[in-house]
Amino acid sequence: MPVFKLCLKIFKKNIPVMMIYFGLFIAVSIMMITMSTPTDQTGFSVSKARVAFFSEENTPLVEGLKTSLAENADFIDIEDDQEILQDSLYYRKINYVLRIPQNFTADFMTGADPKVIKTSIPGSTSNVYVDLKIESYLNTARMYLDLIPGISQEKIKSQVLSDMAEETEVEMLRRDSSGSETGLMQYFFNYLAYTFMFIIIMGVSVIMLVFNDPIIKQRNSCSPFSTTKINLQIFLSILLFTFFSWIVLAGLSLTFAIDEIPNFNTKYYVLNSLIFALTSSALSYLIASLVKGREAMIAIANVVTLGSSFISGVFIPQDLLSEGVLKIASFLPTYWFVRGNRMISMLMEKSGPVFDEMVSSMLIQLGFAFGFFILTMIVSKKKRSV
Amino acid sequence: MIVEVKNLVKRYGDLVAVDDLDLEVMEGEIFGLLGPNGSGKTTAINCILSLLKFDNGEIKVFGKPMSPEAYDIKKDIGIVMQEVAVFNELTVYENIDYFCGLYITDKSERKKLVEEAIAFVGLGDFKKFYPKKLSGGLLRRLNIACGISHKPKLIILDEPTVAVDPQSRNKILEGIVELNKNGATVIYTSHYMEEVEQICSRIMILDNGKVIATGTKEELKEMISLGEKITLQVFEMEDTHMNFFKTMENAVSVDYDGKFLVMKFQKGNSNLEQVLDYVKSHKINFGKIHTEMPTLNDVFLEITGKELRD
Ligand SMILES: Nc1ncnc2c1ncn2[C@@H]1O[C@H](COP(=O)(O)OP(=O)(O)OP(=O)(O)O)[C@@H](O)[C@H]1O
Ligand SMILES: [Mg+2]
Numbered sequence: 001m002p003v004f005k006l007c008l009k010i011f012k013k014n015i016p017v018m019m020i021y022f023g024l025f026i027a028v029s030i031m032m033i034t035m036s037t038p039t040d041q042t043g044f045s046v047s048k049a050r051v052a053f054f055s056e057e058n059t060p061l062v063e064g065l066k067t068s069l070a071e072n073a074d075f076i077d078i079e080d081d082q083e084i085l086q087d088s089l090y091y092r093k094i095n096y097v098l099r100i101p102q103n104f105t106a107d108f109m110t111g112a113d114p115k116v117i118k119t120s121i122p123g124s125t126s127n128v129y130v131d132l133k134i135e136s137y138l139n140t141a142r143m144y145l146d147l148i149p150g151i152s153q154e155k156i157k158s159q160v161l162s163d164m165a166e167e168t169e170v171e172m173l174r175r176d177s178s179g180s181e182t183g184l185m186q187y188f189f190n191y192l193a194y195t196f197m198f199i200i201i202m203g204v205s206v207i208m209l210v211f212n213d214p215i216i217k218q219r220n221s222c223s224p225f226s227t228t229k230i231n232l233q234i235f236l237s238i239l240l241f242t243f244f245s246w247i248v249l250a251g252l253s254l255t256f257a258i259d260e261i262p263n264f265n266t267k268y269y270v271l272n273s274l275i276f277a278l279t280s281s282a283l284s285y286l287i288a289s290l291v292k293g294r295e296a297m298i299a300i301a302n303v304v305t306l307g308s309s310f311i312s313g314v315f316i317p318q319d320l321l322s323e324g325v326l327k328i329a330s331f332l333p334t335y336w337f338v339r340g341n342r343m344i345s346m347l348m349e350k351s352g353p354v355f356d357e358m359v360s361s362m363l364i365q366l367g368f369a370f371g372f373f374i375l376t377m378i379v380s381k382k383k384r385s386v
Numbered sequence: 387m388i389v390e391v392k393n394l395v396k397r398y399g400d401l402v403a404v405d406d407l408d409l410e411v412m413e414g415e416i417f418g419l420l421g422p423n424g425s426g427k428t429t430a431i432n433c434i435l436s437l438l439k440f441d442n443g444e445i446k447v448f449g450k451p452m453s454p455e456a457y458d459i460k461k462d463i464g465i466v467m468q469e470v471a472v473f474n475e476l477t478v479y480e481n482i483d484y485f486c487g488l489y490i491t492d493k494s495e496r497k498k499l500v501e502e503a504i505a506f507v508g509l510g511d512f513k514k515f516y517p518k519k520l521s522g523g524l525l526r527r528l529n530i531a532c533g534i535s536h537k538p539k540l541i542i543l544d545e546p547t548v549a550v551d552p553q554s555r556n557k558i559l560e561g562i563v564e565l566n567k568n569g570a571t572v573i574y575t576s577h578y579m580e581e582v583e584q585i586c587s588r589i590m591i592l593d594n595g596k597v598i599a600t601g602t603k604e605e606l607k608e609m610i611s612l613g614e615k616i617t618l619q620v621f622e623m624e625d626t627h628m629n630f631f632k633t634m635e636n637a638v639s640v641d642y643d644g645k646f647l648v649m650k651f652q653k654g655n656s657n658l659e660q661v662l663d664y665v666k667s668h669k670i671n672f673g674k675i676h677t678e679m680p681t682l683n684d685v686f687l688e689i690t691g692k693e694l695r696d
Contacts, residue, residue: 002487010475210473218437219471223488224457 003230007207007237014206018199018245025195026252048074049126050093052085055100061108061141062100064157068137068164069098072129085119092323095121096130105153108138109145122330125319125342131353136164185260186345188253189269193276193334194309196249200280201287201301203241207234208288209297238281246277268344272362276337279365282372283333289379308334318342333368336361387449388413388540388571389434394443396429396595403429405595407443411573416566418586419575420682426595427575428468431544435465447540461489464538464570468545470529472517479504479513482531489536503535506561523554530558534565541565542573547581559585579682591686598689603682610688612638612680613653616661619673620647630664 051073055062066075076094078084088094099117107114116134120127140160144151210216211234220230250273254261283304291300309315311325312334318326329335340361346354389411396404404426411417419427432438434445436454445452447459472481482500490496504510507527517525530546543562547555563585566572576582582589583603590600599606613636623642631640631647636654640647651657658677665672687693 002484005487006473006476006484009480010473013475210475215467215469215471216473218432219465219467219485220488221437221454222435222460222463222465222467223485224461225488226455226457 001233003225003233004237007234008240010207010210011203011237011241014203017202021195021199021202022248022252025191025249028191030256048072049096049124049130050074050076051096051098051130052076052078052080052088052094053098054080056102057100057105059105060153060157061105064141064161065100065134065137067157068161069130069133072126072133089119089121092121095124096127098130098134108141109153111145124323125339128343128346128353128357133164135353140164185253185257185263185266185269186341188256189250189273189341190314190338192249192253192273193312193314193337194305196245196273196277197280197283197308197334198301198305199245199249200242200277201284201304202298203245204238204281204284205288205291205294205297205301207238208285209292209294212288212292238285242277242281246274250274265344265347268347268358269341272337272340272344272358272365275340275362275365275369276333279333279337279369279372282369282376286372286376286379289376308332311335313338333365336364336368340365387411388415388447389573390444390446390449391430391434392444394430394433394440394445396426396433396438396440402595404433404440407592407595407597409590409597411571413571414566414569415588416562416572416574416586418582418589419573419592420577420579420582420589420686421575421592422577424594425577425592427577427592428544429595430592431542431573431575435463435542461536462539464534464536464541466530466533466541466543466546468548468575470517470525472525472528472532474517477514477516478509478520478528478531481517481528482535485532486535489538499535499537503531506534506564507531508557523550526550527554527558530561534570537570539570540573541570544575545577546574547576547578555581579686583682589682591682591689593686593690599685606682606685607680610680610685611652612684612688613651614657615678615680616649616651616658616675617678618647618649618661618665618675619645620670621645621673622671623647627664627668627670631661634660 049072051069053066053069053073053075055066069075073096076088078088078094085094085097089097097119101114101117104114104116118131120130137160140163141156144156144159148155211220211230221227250270253273254266254270260266287300287304288297291297308329311321311329312318312332313321313326313329314334318335318338321329326335340358343354343358343361347358349355387410389409391407391409394404394407394409395402407426407430409430419430421427429438433440433443434447434452436445436452436456447456448462450456450459452459473484476484479500482503483496486496486500486503490499504513507530509524509527509531512520512524517528520528526546526549530543533543534541541562546562547558550558559581562572562574574582574586586603588600588602589606591598591606599609601609620642628640628642631637631649634649634651634657636651636657638650638652640649642648649661662675664670683693
């Protein structure tokens with residue numbers, strides 16, 4: 001495997017440069033540990049969702065739902081007009097439209113599983129809390145309905161509301177009990193986005209710069225080694241490099257947040273970072289196929305990683321960024337990585353809306369990876385035909 | 387037949403870089419492609435190697451049609467490209483090992499071949515050097531070693547001596563002759579006629595993408611009417627003497643610059659004899675005298691009306 005071996009040698013030659021970034025990562029991380037604990041990232045300091053609430057019926061069950069939501073939602077008075085609602089969603093006047101259809105209560109009380117109708121802006125954290133609350137309210141209500149045949153709506157409402165109040169307390173307690181170091185893990189994994197993307201872009205481009213050199217390309221195609229074989233070996237080496245960087249960096253992150261490793265969500269942090277590694281790899285491929293020259297490459301690597309890290313909430317929590325910025329950021333995989341970490345930090349169990357949000361954040365990252373890959377194919381096809 | 391090219395045409399837009407080229411290279415030859423800059427040598431080579439798509443023509447190597455996927459043909463070709471193609475990240479040894487590895491999978495065999503190639507180009511003291519640390523001539527030698535280490539049956543060298551000092555150049559030329567003696571067929575392109583004359587058994591002269599002559603160097607020189615050139619060092623030249631030389635039977639041109647008398651003759655016998663007889667009988671004082679047979683430059687000059695090198 002001459003090409004594979006060559007790639008590894010090229011990586012090896014570039015280790016000093018890479019070490020600088022690894023070093024930077026460690027330095028910043030140590031600074032974070034000694035200086036501050038990012039407590040503001042824990043707990044429920046989330047802004048409320050702006051919900052347009054429409055109900056086609058007015059029953060105690062629905063009233064109870066609305067009451068339970070009040071903690072996480074500001075109800076916005078708005079005309080029930082499709083166009084107005086769309087506009088309001090677009091301009092973020094509201095970020096959630098919740099509609100209770102007719103016969104919802106009746107269906108629910110007979111044991112059916114009617115659905116509320118919702119329209120929401122994707123990617124807003126506060127919406128997840130609304131989803132959580134709705135689910136929790138209805139699930140608890142159903143439990144009472146199943147347990148106590150013939151129970152009245154009023155009864156259900158009061159029971160569920162008091163249960164939920166307690167539950168929240170417990171949840172708060174649980175979160176508080178894990179202490180101030182909660183969020184450290186999230187912090188380090190978020191920061192990984194920056195180091196990781198940079199190192200992978202540099203690594204991949206170092207290889208691609210060598211092999212995309214027209215003279216080397218010509219020389220290689222004089223040999224009996226097919227282009228497919230060469231590309232495959234390059235690909236393999238990049239995969240190995242990605243994996244290696246991931247082990248080192250994820251390992252460092254884990255080490256820095258060593259107290260949190262026993263937590264239930266650790267494995268999801270690791271998984272999310274692996275997915276992000278793959279996505280960064282694919283992005284690097286694309287960049288390397290577009291950019292020529294080492295200096296340009298370093299510049300691009302900086303702009304892309306720093307830029308995307310800033311607006312995606314790597315350095316500043318996403319909650320503090322304006323929605324306009326987040327909207328732009330949502331076109332970047334980094335945003336979904338950070339969001340995935342955010343979801344993981346709230347994760348309590350292997351199901352439910354938070355879990356679903358986490359999974360979708362991961363899937364979206366994989367979608368990006370796939371998209372980058374396809375784009376690279378198109379770009380290199382175009383180049384070849386010139 | 388090792389290489390067979392028929393009616394090769396390659397255009398770059400309106401420019402015809404190779405214009406209806408026919409070429410045959412026999413086993414065991416050192417075949418020279420001679421032509422000035424831009425005459426289409428590299429383009430022709432790249433077409434033969436299937437690195438370029440061409441507009442017309444047919445190319446066979448080892449009797450089989452050449453194509454980008456003809457890996458069984460490519461495995462027996464060694465290529466030394468005009469531009470040095472090596473990896474700056476690899477040492478001399480590693481570079482040769484990489485390129486050899488594209489052809490030879492067996493590790494121990496490769497080790498032997500790489501060592502041989504290093505010895506062959508005389509880079510033994512530089513094995514651990516990176517290309518950036520090599521002089522131009524050494525770099526060219528590395529480029530050659532990378533191309534020939536796998537002992538190919540056909541070696542194509544595209545101006546391997548550009549920007550190389552005379553000493554290194556001679557070493558390279560001797561090496562090529564040795565490779566040929568060991569059984570390789572060689573295609574050698576250059577715009578230095580001396581090199582081509584020195585090592586090639588057959589020569590094709592290209593100009594503006596067209597073949598203007600093919601043959602052994604003797605055959606090529608036969609093609610032109612020019613015979614020998616006689617240079618005589620004299621310190622004085624009277625007009626009567628000058629007139630005698632000018633009216634000699636085969637004289638083409640006679641020039642005197644106050645120091646040297648340069649006389650060009652058409653083919654014919656005893657030109658030198660006549661000149662010497664005249665000089666002696668008229669007691670003309672002269673220093674050195676020497677005669678030269680026509681060079682490929684003269685061939686080029688006579689056919690195209692311009693110098694091979696400007
Ligand atoms: N990629 C290209 N696009 C357009 N024209 C080209 C291209 N490559 C070569 N040419 C032109 O084709 C002609 C032949 O070029 P080529 O490189 O084959 O000449 P050469 O004999 O190898 O010259 P040299 O001795 O300088 O290497 C030249 O006029 C050159 O400008
Ligand atoms: Mg050339």
